[in-house]
Amino acid sequence: MKTTKKKLALALVVTMTSFSAAMANQGGDQAYLNNDPIDINGYVQEQPSVSDQELETVKNELKKQENAIIINKEKKKKYxxxxxxxxxxxxxxxxxxxxxxxxxxxxxxxxxxxxxxxAEGFKEGCEEFVKAPKKDEVVVQQAAPVVEAPLEKPAQKGDNFGEMIKVLPYTGFTTMISDNETLEAGLLGGVKVETNINSRFSIGIGFNYTTMSTEDFGGNNYLDPGYVDYYQSYYGGRDIEYSNMNFDIYSKFFISKNERFRPYIGAGLGYNRNTLKYSNNGSPNPYYNPGSSSQFYGYNFGNEEVSSSSVNVELMAGSEMKFTDTIGANVEFNYMRALGGNLSSKNGINRLYAPDQQRLEDLSDELTEANVLSIFAGLLIEL
Incomplete structure (x- = not known):
């Protein structure tokens, strides 16, 4: 049994060895078939060329492009x-x-x-190379022509800023018109100082002082609803004194450039300080209680007084008239009105002892809002 197995194994080994040798021999033959053919001298034989018309065309085009590349490179260098x-x-x-x-x-x-x-003699254009001969010439001098300079228009006086300074003292009449009062000034006076901007415009500042008087009839025979006694009537009314100080800045436009007669229009802005008081404060009373100066049958004399301030706008129209180069006259119409009411008012008086104080305050407010019309006339002094 063992002998049989050994024989079988040996036969299997021999068979596999023969199969491997046969496979190896077959692979070697295939390798020889795939290799390039070798001639008897050991050189590789050229494969037979296979071609057609399209392949030849492609080859030719490729060769042309390669040649064109070489040529263009050479052209670039030459350029x-x-x-x-x-x-x-x-x-x-x-x-x-x-x-x-x-x-x-x-x-x-x-x-x-x-x-x-x-050249024989002197030739024109040869001064650089040959000296020109001197000639005896008679020199005749002619008078230079007279050149007339154009006439310049002389500058008019007042064309330059600040060239003229004028002082204008004046006096006149003033009327104050309100809803309930029409008062005329008893004294009006003032002064203005101005200078020119050019021949048509001027600017200036001014000051005036005005006084006037009226009578207070507002309390006659009427009961005083807020105080103990009546408003003071004192035989038809107490005298009221009014005074006003005005400071203003203004500008004028001269309609004509005439130096002798110069009509103008203008406008300005001013500040007013008004004072109202009764003139009969502390008047003696012989009819009641001799020795007392402030009682008249139960009526009170108080030291009533009101001071107020306001801002006004003014319009003016007038004319300057020159008599000489430095002296002249000035006539002017002036309209003035306050901008709003009083800026401030001061009294500090107890109405219990001065029941007519409210009358003065009401009158002060009314005069502040009045239309003020004035006519001035005065001198013109040019510095």
Whole structure:
């Protein structure tokens, strides 16, 4: 049994060895078939060429493009060389032209000099090379023509800013018209100082003082609803004194440039300080309680007084008249009205002892809002 197994194993080994050798031999034969054929001298034989018309066309086109690439590269090099050579040629040509011009000028100058030296007598244009002969000439001097300068229009007086300074003292009449009152001033006076901007415009500042008086009939025979006694009537009413101080800044426009008669219009802005008080404060009363100066059958005399401030706008129209270069006259119509009511009001009086205080305050408010019409006349003094 063991002998049989050994024989079988040996036979299997021999069979596998033979199969492997056969496979190896077959692979070697295939390798020889795949290798390039070798001739008897050991050189590789050329494969037979296989081609058609399309393949040949592609080959030819490829060869043309390769040749074109080589040619274009060569052209590029030559064009670069040509550009550099052209620049050099331009520089050399420019230098040659300049040298040629200079040479030609030298030649022309030389020829002209020879021509001048060889000429008989003096020749025009040869002053540079030959001295001109002196000539006996009679020199006649002619008077220079008179040149008339254009007449310049003289500058008019007042064209320059600040050239003229004027002082205008004045007096006049003033009427104050309100809803319930019409008052005329007893005294009005003031002064203005102005200077020119140009021949048509001027600016200035002014001050005036006004006083007037009226009678208070507002409390006659009426009971005072807020106080112990009556409003003071005192034989028909107490006298009220009114005073006003005004400071203003203004501008004028002169309609005409005439130096003797100069009508104008203007406008300005001002500040007013008003004061109202009774003139018969502390009047003696012989009819009641001799020795008392503030009682009149139960009526009170108080020291009533009101001071107020306001801002006003004014319009003006008038004319200046010059008698001489420095003296003249000025006539003006002026309209003034407050902007709003009183800016401030001051009294500090106890109405229990001064029952007519409210009357003064009401009158102050009314006069502040009144239309103020004035006519001024005065001197004009030009400095």
């Amino acid at each position: 670069n060389q040509l550009s550099r050579s052209t620049e050099k040629l331009a520089d050399v040509t420019e230098d040659m032209i300049e040298e040629r011009k200079e040479s030609q000028e030298t030649i022309d100058r030389y020829n002209k000099k020879i021509d001048c030296l060889m």
